[in-house]
Amino acid sequence: ESIPKESICWIDHFGFLEDATFKQRYLVADEYWQQPGGPILFYTGNEGDIAWFCNNTGFMWEVAGQLGAMLVFAEHRYYGESLPFGQDSYSDSKHLNYLTSEQALADFAVLIQNLKNTIPKAQDSPVIAIGGSYGGMLSAWFRMKYPSVVIGALAASAPIWQFPGMVPCGDFYKIVTQDFAKSGYNCDASIRRSWEAINNVSSTASGLQWLSEEFSLCNPLKNKNDALSFKGWLQETWVNLAMVDYPYEASFLQPLPRWPIQVVCKHLAFDSSVSDHQLLHGVSQAAKVYYNYTGSSACLNTSQTATSSLGALGWLYQACTEMVMPMCTDGVQDMFEPEDWNFQTYSDECNAMFGVRPRADWAGTVYGGKTIASHSNIIFSNGGLDPWSSGGVTGNITHSLVSIVIPDGAHHLDLRYSTDLDPPSVRAARALELKYFQKWIKQAQKTRSKEKSP
Amino acid sequence: ESIPKESICWIDHFGFLEDATFKQRYLVADEYWQQPGGPILFYTGNEGDIAWFCNNTGFMWEVAGQLGAMLVFAEHRYYGESLPFGQDSYSDSKHLNYLTSEQALADFAVLIQNLKNTIPKAQDSPVIAIGGSYGGMLSAWFRMKYPSVVIGALAASAPIWQFPGMVPCGDFYKIVTQDFAKSGYNCDASIRRSWEAINNVSSTASGLQWLSEEFSLCNPLKNKNDALSFKGWLQETWVNLAMVDYPYEASFLQPLPRWPIQVVCKHLAFDSSVSDHQLLHGVSQAAKVYYNYTGSSACLNTSQTATSSLGALGWLYQACTEMVMPMCTDGVQDMFEPEDWNFQTYSDECNAMFGVRPRADWAGTVYGGKTIASHSNIIFSNGGLDPWSSGGVTGNITHSLVSIVIPDGAHHLDLRYSTDLDPPSVRAARALELKYFQKWIKQAQKTRSKEKSP
Numbered sequence: 001e002s003i004p005k006e007s008i009c010w011i012d013h014f015g016f017l018e019d020a021t022f023k024q025r026y027l028v029a030d031e032y033w034q035q036p037g038g039p040i041l042f043y044t045g046n047e048g049d050i051a052w053f054c055n056n057t058g059f060m061w062e063v064a065g066q067l068g069a070m071l072v073f074a075e076h077r078y079y080g081e082s083l084p085f086g087q088d089s090y091s092d093s094k095h096l097n098y099l100t101s102e103q104a105l106a107d108f109a110v111l112i113q114n115l116k117n118t119i120p121k122a123q124d125s126p127v128i129a130i131g132g133s134y135g136g137m138l139s140a141w142f143r144m145k146y147p148s149v150v151i152g153a154l155a156a157s158a159p160i161w162q163f164p165g166m167v168p169c170g171d172f173y174k175i176v177t178q179d180f181a182k183s184g185y186n187c188d189a190s191i192r193r194s195w196e197a198i199n200n201v202s203s204t205a206s207g208l209q210w211l212s213e214e215f216s217l218c219n220p221l222k223n224k225n226d227a228l229s230f231k232g233w234l235q236e237t238w239v240n241l242a243m244v245d246y247p248y249e250a251s252f253l254q255p256l257p258r259w260p261i262q263v264v265c266k267h268l269a270f271d272s273s274v275s276d277h278q279l280l281h282g283v284s285q286a287a288k289v290y291y292n293y294t295g296s297s298a299c300l301n302t303s304q305t306a307t308s309s310l311g312a313l314g315w316l317y318q319a320c321t322e323m324v325m326p327m328c329t330d331g332v333q334d335m336f337e338p339e340d341w342n343f344q345t346y347s348d349e350c351n352a353m354f355g356v357r358p359r360a361d362w363a364g365t366v367y368g369g370k371t372i373a374s375h376s377n378i379i380f381s382n383g384g385l386d387p388w389s390s391g392g393v394t395g396n397i398t399h400s401l402v403s404i405v406i407p408d409g410a411h412h413l414d415l416r417y418s419t420d421l422d423p424p425s426v427r428a429a430r431a432l433e434l435k436y437f438q439k440w441i442k443q444a445q446k447t448r449s450k451e452k453s454p
Numbered sequence: 455e456s457i458p459k460e461s462i463c464w465i466d467h468f469g470f471l472e473d474a475t476f477k478q479r480y481l482v483a484d485e486y487w488q489q490p491g492g493p494i495l496f497y498t499g500n501e502g503d504i505a506w507f508c509n510n511t512g513f514m515w516e517v518a519g520q521l522g523a524m525l526v527f528a529e530h531r532y533y534g535e536s537l538p539f540g541q542d543s544y545s546d547s548k549h550l551n552y553l554t555s556e557q558a559l560a561d562f563a564v565l566i567q568n569l570k571n572t573i574p575k576a577q578d579s580p581v582i583a584i585g586g587s588y589g590g591m592l593s594a595w596f597r598m599k600y601p602s603v604v605i606g607a608l609a610a611s612a613p614i615w616q617f618p619g620m621v622p623c624g625d626f627y628k629i630v631t632q633d634f635a636k637s638g639y640n641c642d643a644s645i646r647r648s649w650e651a652i653n654n655v656s657s658t659a660s661g662l663q664w665l666s667e668e669f670s671l672c673n674p675l676k677n678k679n680d681a682l683s684f685k686g687w688l689q690e691t692w693v694n695l696a697m698v699d700y701p702y703e704a705s706f707l708q709p710l711p712r713w714p715i716q717v718v719c720k721h722l723a724f725d726s727s728v729s730d731h732q733l734l735h736g737v738s739q740a741a742k743v744y745y746n747y748t749g750s751s752a753c754l755n756t757s758q759t760a761t762s763s764l765g766a767l768g769w770l771y772q773a774c775t776e777m778v779m780p781m782c783t784d785g786v787q788d789m790f791e792p793e794d795w796n797f798q799t800y801s802d803e804c805n806a807m808f809g810v811r812p813r814a815d816w817a818g819t820v821y822g823g824k825t826i827a828s829h830s831n832i833i834f835s836n837g838g839l840d841p842w843s844s845g846g847v848t849g850n851i852t853h854s855l856v857s858i859v860i861p862d863g864a865h866h867l868d869l870r871y872s873t874d875l876d877p878p879s880v881r882a883a884r885a886l887e888l889k890y891f892q893k894w895i896k897q898a899q900k901t902r903s904k905e906k907s908p
Contacts, residue, residue: 010813013816013820014468014469014554014556014557015468015551015552015554016547016551016554016775016810016811016813017547017548017550017551017810019810019811093470093471094471096471097469097470097471098469100468100469100470102468103468106819106820109819109820110819113815113819145599146819146820146822147822147825147828147829148822148823148825148826148828149819149822321470356470356471356473357470357473359464359470361567362467365560365563365564365567365600365603366467366560366563366600368600368601368602368603369602371601371602372602373901374601374602374830374831375601376828377828447827
C-alpha cells in the first residue's frame with residue numbers, strides 16, 4: 001500500500017526571481033524496505049496522475065520484496081495534484097513557463113535529497129530511477145544529469161531519440177501498421193482504404209449523418225472540418241491500440257480485451273471489392289472495440305482518446321516547447337494518409353495554441369542526442385510491438401548502457417504486473433532488469449564502503 | 455590572433471515565455487587549426503571580460519600548435535559585452551534572473567553546436583573545455599552535464615567543493631595565512647595583530663585621519679563603519695595577494711612584482727613590541743605593494759580591490775543565488791578576526807542587496823557535490839599557494855577524474871604563459887595536461903571511426 005505525501009518544491013529551480021514554492025505529491029510504500037541501507041526504487045512520474053501510474057507499475061511492487069526496497073512514486077509537476085499555481089497552472093503561457101523536463105528532473109533530485117535527509121536510515125540507500133514512456137526518458141535523463149542522485153535507471157519504452165535528425169520520421173507509423181498487418185487478414189489494407197472511403201462518404205450531408213450514426217458519435221459531424229478531425233481521431237485510435245496491444249485483458253488507456261488488435265482486425269478482414277459503407281461499418285465496429293469494450297459508452301467522444309488520468313493538455317504544451325518529435329506518413333509503408341513533417345507549420349500551430357514556439361534542437365543539445373556512450377547504468381527496454389520503439393535505444397551502446405528488446409511486448413509491458421499470459425520475452429526482460437538492479441546496488445555498496453574506510 | 459564574433463543565444467534556455475535572444479561574444483583563433491577534425495580548445499568564460507581572460511590564458515595558445523587546435527574563448531553571459539538586456543542587464547532582479555551557471559553552460563553547448571554546424575570541416579572536431587577559477591568549475595560541470603558536447607575538461611583552480619557541508623569553512627583563510635607565514639619573518643603574526651591596532655587607532659577622529667593619510671586613501675575614513683569597511687578591504691587585499699603570488703612579475707588582478715607576498719612581508723617583519731602606528735605604517739607600505747607597484751596611483755580606492763575586467767557585481771549576484779561558498783575565520787589558525795559563517799545573515803544581506811535569497815543546497819544537488827566518480831575525463835589542477843585549493847579536488851577520484859597539484863603555484867598558474875621563472879611543478883603540470891588532452895582526442899577519434907564503420 002502506498003501512502004501519499006507532499007514535498008515542498010521551488011517553482012523555478014533555474015532562476016531566483018520566482019521564489020515561490022509548490023507542493024509536489026509523491027507516494028511511498030515502505031513495507032518491503034530493509035533498513036538501514038535498503039535501496040529505493042524511484043518512479044519518475046510522467047504526464048499524468050501519479051496514483052494511476054503507481055497502479056499500472058506492478059513490476060516495482062513485485063521486485064520490492066526481492067530487493068528489500070522502498071518504493072517512491074513522484075508526481076511530475078503540472079500533472080495530477082502537483083500544480084505549481086493550483087487551478088491557474090494552465091491559464092496562460094506565463095503560468096505554464098515552468099513546465100519543462102529540466103524543472104521536473106530538478107524536482108526529483110531535490111525530493112530525493114529531502115527524503116534522505118528526513119527518513120531515518122535512508123541516508124545510505126542507493127536509489128534507482130524507473131519510468132516508462134516519457135517517464136522512461138526522464139529516468140534515463142535523470143541518471144545522465146544527476147548520477148550523484150541515482151545509481152542507475154530503467155528507461156522502459158523511452159523514445160529518447162524521437163527528436164529531429166535522430167531517427168526517420170516515418171518509423172513510428174510503420175510500426176503501428178505492422179502491428180495491424182500481422183494481426184488479421186488485410187487489416188492494414190482496410191484501414192489504408194478507409195481514409196478515402198471517409199472522404200467519399202463525408203462529401204455529402206447525408207453521408208456525414210450516416211457516419212455520425214454508424215460511429216455513435218456524441219457530437220455529430222457537420223462539415224468538412226469535422227470529418228478531418230474525425231480522421232485524426234481514428235488515426236490516434238489505431239496508434240493507441242498499437243501502444244496497448246497487451247497479451248491479456250487490461251485497462252490502461254481504455255479497458256480492452258486480450259491482444260486487442262486481433263479483435264479489432266476481425267472487423268476489418270475485407271477484400272478490395274468492399275464498398276465504402278461496408279468498410280466503414282467494419283471500422284466503426286473496430287473503433288468500438290477500443291472505445292466501448294465494456295459496453296458502457298452511450299456514445300463515442302472524439303475529443304478523448306485515452307484515460308483522463310493522462311494530462312493531454314500538459315503534454316501538448318511540452319510537445320510544443322521541448323519535446324519536438326517529428327512524425328510523418330507516406331501511405332505506402334504505413335496505412336495512413338501521406339503527411340510530411342513540417343516544423344514551421346507545427347511551430348505556427350503551437351504559437352496559436354500556447355503563444356510559445358518549440359525549439360527543435362534543444363532536447364538533442366541538452367540530453368546528448370545519440371552521443372550518450374559516456375554515461376552508465378541505464379537499461380533501455382523496448383517492445384517490438386510498440387510504435388515508440390522507433391525512437392528507442394534498441395541496441396547495446398556499452399556494457400552498462402544496455403538494450404532489452406521484448407519482441408512480443410507493447411508499450412512498457414515490462415513495467416506491468418506479471419500475469420500467466422505474459423510471453424516468455426517479457427519474463428526474461430524483467431528477470432534481467434532485476435539482475436542489473438542487483439548489480440548496481442552491489443557496486444554502490446562497494447563504492448560506499450570504500451569511501452567510508454580510512 | 456583572436457577574432458571577436460557573436461553568437462545568437464536564447465535569454466532563457468529553461469523556459470519558453472521569454473523568447474528573446476541576445477548576442478554572446480566569443481573569440482576565435484584558427485591559425486593553428488588542422489582541418490578537418492583538428493580539436494577545438496574551448497575556454498568556458500568566467501565572471502569578466504573575455505578578452506582579458508584570453509590574454510591571461512597563454513597555456514591554450516602554447517598548446518594549440520602541438521594539437522593543431524582551434525581556440526575558442528566564450529564570454530559568460532552578463533559579463534564583458536555579452537549583456538542579455540544591454541545596459542539594463544543589472545537594473546533589477548527581474549533582469550538579473552537569467553544570470554546562472556546553468557544558463558551559461560547551455561549557452562556554451564548551443565554555441566559549440568552552432569560552430570560545428572557552420573564552420574566547414576569542424577563537424578568531427580573533438581572539443582575540450584578549459585577554464586580557471588569559476589570558469590574551471592564551469593569546465594568541469596560542462597563535461598559532467600554535456601558529455602556529448604565536450605570530450606573532456608581542464609578545471610584549473612576550480613573550487614567545486616567550496617559549498618555548504620563539503621569542506622571546512624576555515625580552510626580558505628588558513629591557506630592565505632600559510633602563504634604569508636612562509637614568506638617572511640612574523641608576516642602572518644603582524645597581520646593578525648594589525649586588526650586590533652586598527653581598532654585602537656580608529657577609535658579617535660585624529661586616529662581615523664592618521665590612518666587615511668598613512669594609507670593615502672582616496673576617501674578618508676570618517677567613522678567606525680568606515681573603519682570596518684577598511685578592515686574588510688585589507689582582508690580582501692591579503693586574499694588577492696595569495697591568489698596571485700606568482701613567481702614572476704605579472705599583472706593579473708593588479709600589476710605586481712615577482713613573488714609579491716615576499717615583497718609585502720618585508721614591510722611586516724615586526725616583533726610583538728611594535729607600536730600600533732609602526733605596525734600600521736608597515737601595513738600601509740605592504741598594501742601599496744599591491745595597489746601601487748607601478749607608482750601611478752595618486753590614492754588608494756577601497757571600493758576596488760582588483761582589475762575592473764572582472765565583473766564584481768555580477769559575481770556578487772551569483773554568490774547571492776547559487777554560488778554559496780561558506781568562509782569563516784578563527785584568528786588562531788588564520789591571521790584574521792574571528793568570524794563565523796552564518797547563512798541567515800548572509801541570506802538577509804543578499805535579500806537587501808538584490809531582492810533574492812541564496813539556496814544553500816542547490817549547487818550541491820545540481821552538480822553532484824562530492825559524488826562525482828561516475829563522470830570521466832576531467833583534470834582538476836590546483837596550486838598549493840592558492841586559497842581556492844581549499845574547495846578543490848586535490849586527490850585522484852578515478853583514473854579519468856584526476857588531480858594535479860602544483861605545490862609552488864598560486865591561482866591557475868598553469869593556465870598562464872610559460873616563463874623562464876616557472877617552477878618545475880607547473881612545467882610538469884602543463885606537460886601532463888597536454889598528455890591527457892592527447893589521450894582524450896585519441897579516444898574520441900577511435901570512438902568516431904568505430905561509429906562510422908558499418
